[in-house]
Amino acid sequence: MAEPIPSILDADALAAAERGQWRLVLRRFLRHRLAVASLVLFLLVIVFAFIGPLVWKWDHLLHREIPSLASPSADHPFGTTRAGNDVLAQVMRGTQQSLKVALTVAVLATGIGSVWGAVAGFYRGWIDTLMMRIVDVIFVIPFLAVAASLSGAVRGGVTWFHIAVILGLVGWMGTARVVRAMVLSVREQEFIEAARAVGASDPRIIFRHLVPNTTGVIIVAATLEVATAILAEAGLSFVGLGIQPPDTSLGLLISSATSAAFTRPWLFYFPGVFIIVICLTVNFIGDGLRDALDPRQTMVRR
Template sequence: MSNLHTAMLEAEAITTKERGQWSMVMTRFFRHRAAVISLVIFVLIVLFAYIGPFLWKWDYKIHSEIPSWVGPSLDHPFGTDKAGRDMLGAMMQATKQSMNVALVVAVGSTVIGALVGACAGFYRGWVDSVLMRIVDVLFVIPFLVITAAIAGAIDGGAQWYHMAFILAVFGWLSTARAVRAEVLSLREKEFIEAAKAAGGSDWHIITKHLIPNTMSVIIVSATLQIAFAILSETTLSFLGLGIQSPDTSLGLLIEAAGASAFNEHWYLFYIPGLMIILIALTINFIGDGLRDALDPRQTMVRR
């Protein structure tokens, strides 16, 4: 009887399953419907750009057997341009190169911004003053003017890696400010004092304690940097100062469309334009979802 009573108590007991921080973050993120839908769309865009060229019969180059000025059809779903280039193949390459720029900028600018912001917040004093004055000065300089000037000075025209480097060098400012604000509050916490008392070096404390604890800000910032890089590269390429032919990018496709895009050859302008809008929107929704999921003030998931 005692065994039966014990079994009944165990069956009625409320059990909880402990979850780690990242498990709760993922749960909160997948409850953000717009972010999840955007993530699916963004993955499809990445597959389109990086896997699509291996599956489609035409590349982004000019072929003599491709007719000019053909509208969207079964043979050429995105049509062809004046030179006889399949626009679906060109869209795949253009999206790939724009994404290459965006991903490199996201990583590079986030690393620079995280290190600068963490050092400014940790050391404070004159170090903070110098670093933040540099940030203020760079914020004042018109971004498009300075990047266009550097890109235009490159012999032979800018390639995608040139654009990625230029945008990364000037794209870390907002990340640095956000990380600095977080570090200013974290540096007074007990675990930082314990790390100092244990003899941890400044570099060890910054890289092993402060930066990992600002990861929520860093991840969201890195996500939004993708949209920033896509739009910046598009603008520069449209002005003729970004990625140069014979390579291509989304901005270069729009620039090449010319005035004819607003008449009978509408697809040359609107299809690349729609891709740019789609990438920017999905990245912003993903960033919103990550911000909500990583915010410690969100309701905790207990089961």
């Protein structure tokens, strides 16, 4: 009996094929110039937010020695606030907190929505009908109204983690709908029938075959969740239900500087630019990953 030799060779062949597939994905992504440039810029924003506070001489808190309402200068490149905060340090801290919220929301909302949509699309029938009617009911409730209500119910002060969990729990319905639609198409393909024929269980089919084959859609949904979370957190902060002082976020910085947009623009436009940069770069990265992971996409140099 020489069965062990073919099995070893098969395992090696599968491992080599998997490595080759990921090289192909990487090559496709690197051909998407806008996505690569966005990834570099996004990594620089992360370094700015998480490494910057460790090397900058000021933190985001009040300091008596900081002059009030100083315009941008060598000592304070982003200027200062009326109370005596260094705006550069505040933008670093705000970017850090907003990124924590956005990335946590993206993981939580995309995870819940993907599983919900995949299960509904796989089983169809009354299970699908019941699950999607629940989604419809939640959908008609205003997103920010629910988030604001939950945020207002938090005792002991709202932190970035509270905001992230709240937004993640009320922001997964769009992903569920998109994944369900994709699963309804994928479940009819031959490899799903083959998995059923060899006795694969329903959870294995869903999580081993269906969900991985909707990766492109899930990635796009996750990037949209990042942008939505940034803007939703800004909206909550604008009405006073987001992250609370002395901590800060990009939304809170913009909220506190709306009246100074034209008289002291450095207070308003610096955090606004960072919100725009984060939203755009994440969306472009998502486009590049979608094209790289989906072989049906026609790759063109951009």
